[in-house]
Amino acid sequence: AQRVTQPEKLLSVFKGAPVELKCNYSYSGSPELFWYVQYSRQRLQLLLRHISRESIKGFTADLNKGETSFHLKKPFAQEEDSAMYYCALKYRNNDMRFGAGTRLTVKP
Amino acid sequence: GAVVSQHPSRVICKSGTSVKIECRSLDFQATTMFWYRQFPKQSLMLMATSNEGSKATYEQGVEKDKFLINHASLTLSTLTVTSAHPEDSSFYICSAHLPRGETQYFGPGTRLLVL
Numbered sequence: 648a649q650r651v652t653q654p655e656k657l658l659s660v661f662k663g664a665p666v667e668l669k670c671n672y673s674y675s676g677s678p679e680l681f682w683y684v685q686y687s688r689q690r691l692q693l694l695l696r697h698i699s700r701e702s703i704k705g706f707t708a709d710l711n712k713g714e715t716s717f718h719l720k721k722p723f724a725q726e727e728d729s730a731m732y733y734c735a736l737k738y739r740n741n742d743m744r745f746g747a748g749t750r751l752t753v754k755p
Numbered sequence: 756g757a758v759v760s761q762h763p764s765r766v767i768c769k770s771g772t773s774v775k776i777e778c779r780s781l782d783f784q785a786t787t788m789f790w791y792r793q794f795p796k797q798s799l800m801l802m803a804t805s806n807e808g809s810k811a812t813y814e815q816g817v818e819k820d821k822f823l824i825n826h827a828s829l830t831l832s833t834l835t836v837t838s839a840h841p842e843d844s845s846f847y848i849c850s851a852h853l854p855r856g857e858t859q860y861f862g863p864g865t866r867l868l869v870l
Contacts (some may be wrong), residue, residue: 691861
């Protein structure tokens, strides 16, 4: 069965510090992974997807099939990065399995 | 980007009544829409996949007679919580998938409180 694990419910860093939000997945098929972000009082929105290999708002994520991980990283966190982050796995045709989420707080 | 709306944004109802939540794709046609439920401080849980013109596909453990889904057009899907009870109080979120798209676009959610 497909599963997405985000081991940290809460993560707090100081502004300017590096940040890494962990995500591990379990899926027998070829994985398609995404990171979604939900800022306070806003709807969930796509941050980035692994197939695009893009950097959005300074965030990057690399799919590591050997470790079945898709960790989200940013070298220098900003206060506006404080939000809820969800890792998600696409399975079947278009269904999504979401991780439990990690609440990132960037302190000044 | 694609926009998905939900109506109402918040609803309070008495136990035993039915509540309908609408999900609309505003600037695109969505052949597939998804309904999620989110409890406080928890992740989104997929309830069902709604396909235009056909029956919805429900996730295991979701009562199809309790949560009626109708996807009558390419821009509208509705979720009806029938005979609502306090334990149905939750945040319901819909999303829509662009044809040949790679990801889902989410609505703002509907907060349901059953008294």
